[in-house]
Amino acid sequence: MKPAAEHRLAGHGLAVALPARWEGRLYRRTVGQPGATLHAQATGTGTGWPGELSHPVLHLANFALPASRGDYGTGAVELMGPDNLFVALLEFGPDCLGTALYSPRGLPRVTPGQFNPNGMQRRIAGQAGLQHFFTQGNRPFCLYVVIGSHRQAVALAKQANEVLERIEVEHAG
Incomplete structure (x- = not known):
């Protein structure tokens, strides 16, 4: 049996070769017009708020990622089973x-001891999360x-x- 081919996502100075059976999305919200934020929330269109400076999100x-999710995974993490992982x-x-x-x-790379149920944006029974802030390629x-x-x-x-090893970040000029 032939192994599944990898899928490569690239854009906005980021790239990743997804492992087999992984999903990924790379986007940058479009800046909304006055009144568009409520419409975007209701429809899951990913439109930002007026005046927002939008940056890439991977x-x-x-x-399977749902079509509508928040930047920190709201809408996706609620669907996770015990063997699932969201980055x-x-x-x-x-x-x-x-x-x-x-x-x-x-x-950064992660260690098992860094995961904490209190590291979640919102606690979900059984799940644990972590958050790191860092700079790579002169980009925060x-x-x-x-x-x-x-x-x-x-x-x-x-x-x-294993998936973090696959992420490439272009240096900001």
Whole structure:
């Protein structure tokens, strides 16, 4: 039997070769017009608010991603089973460069002990998450990872690191 081909996502100075059976989305919200935010929330169109400075968001998961999700996975993490993993990589503006929060350099790797049920944006029974802020390629990011079961932290941390190894970040000029 022939192994499944990898799928490559690329855009906005980010790229990743997805492992077999993984899904990914890479987007940058379009800036909305007055009144568009409520429409976007109701329809899941991903439109930002007027005046927003939009930055790239990368979602990776070892399960089917729903079409409508929040930047930190709202709408997706609720669908996770115990063996599922969700990764969000969110870029922030250049005003964050040089701040203490973003001072760590390089895309981090995760360890099982870093996952915590209190590391979730919103607690979901059995799940655990973590968040890292860092700078890579002169670009500030937040890495947010959710695992479907805290009991599966060893295996899921290994999977997370395998997919994190595949992420490429272009240097900002």
